[in-house]
Amino acid sequence: MVGMSLLRPSMRQLFIRLPLQKKSVLQSQISVRNAGHERKMVIIPTKFEWTQFKNDLHFYFLLGLVPMGLLITYANMFIGPAELSEIPEGYEPKEYEYYQSPIKRWMAKYIFEEPMKEYERSLHTLHVEGERRYWNMLYKKVKVLMQDRLDYRGWYWVDADKSIMDLQKELKEYNDRVIGNK
Structure with a gap:
């Protein structure tokens, strides 16, 4: 309550009526725009990316x-x-x-890289490509000859497993003994 009584004199000024207008002070105040007839904030394209690019270029440069x-x-x-100097004996620069x-x-x-290593690497690449070309030509030649001679795909050999052959031999010997004894 004490706070309200202290505010009363200052609040009284707000509610005084002007004699001619019959309006309070708060109602009579009008907001005023000084120089408000033109735009104050001109909208322009952003320069942020350009300045950021210049700053980054300058920094990294x-x-x-x-x-x-x-x-x-x-x-x-x-x-x-x-400076040129004599090369000692037995030393290869x-x-x-x-x-x-x-x-x-x-x-x-x-x-x-050293030029010699690059040269040897290119020679190896040429050798590998030459080998690949040779085997491709041989494969094509085999296919052509198979078509000409009406041959079949039989230029390969499948190795047999020795352990299976040994088991078959033992099984045959066992069967011969068992059947031969009867």
Whole structure:
């Protein structure tokens, strides 16, 4: 109750009637829009994807460019290009040792394949394909000859199981003994 009595003087101002309008103060107030005759929020297409793309491109570009630039600078300033020297007796240089730049040497050693391995791999692929082509041609030749000679599919041999043959032999000997004794 004490709280209500404290609010009474401030609430009285809200219910005072204006003499000419016969309206209360609350009813006489009208909301006013200043400069409301034109649109305030202009609708434009979003630029979020474009700015996100630019930010990502900038980030990943610098993420790769800065370390690579530092690495190339370090390699060229402190390591430098390779110099020719005499090869000791009995030593066969590796393939990557022929490159002059230290970066190219590192890439040839750890990233790229040696040319000899690539060559041997391609030769193996050619050999496998040649074998496959040979057997396919032989199979086609066999089919043609079977059709020409009215032959049947009998170019294979099925091996017999030795244990079954031994059991059949023992069974025959047993039957001969049993039937022969009667």
